[in-house]
Amino acid sequence: MTPRTVPVSRDELVARRTKILDGLGTSLEEFSRRARAGSLSGDEWYAAEDLEEIGFLLADGTDDDF
Numbered sequence: 419m420t421p422r423t424v425p426v427s428r429d430e431l432v433a434r435r436t437k438i439l440d441g442l443g444t445s446l447e448e449f450s451r452r453a454r455a456g457s458l459s460g461d462e463w464y465a466a467e468d469l470e471e472i473g474f475l476l477a478d479g480t481d482d483d484f
Contacts, residue, residue, distance in 0.1 A: 435473075449465075
């Protein structure tokens with residue numbers, strides 16, 4: 419069985435990233451800084467995985483880590 423591809427727009431990805439960061443009460447820059455320092459809490463590590471995937475899909479080169 420072939421994996422199902424779900425189309426998603428750039429706006430949807432940006433909105434999802436914003437929702438994740440708002441839920442954590444932080445900015446992308448601050449979250450990236452803390453991730454590089456290894457100072458994330460448990461749930462933040464899960465968020466980091468989501469943000470990395472979103473950053474990969476956006477692939478705009480503007481984000482250092484996410």
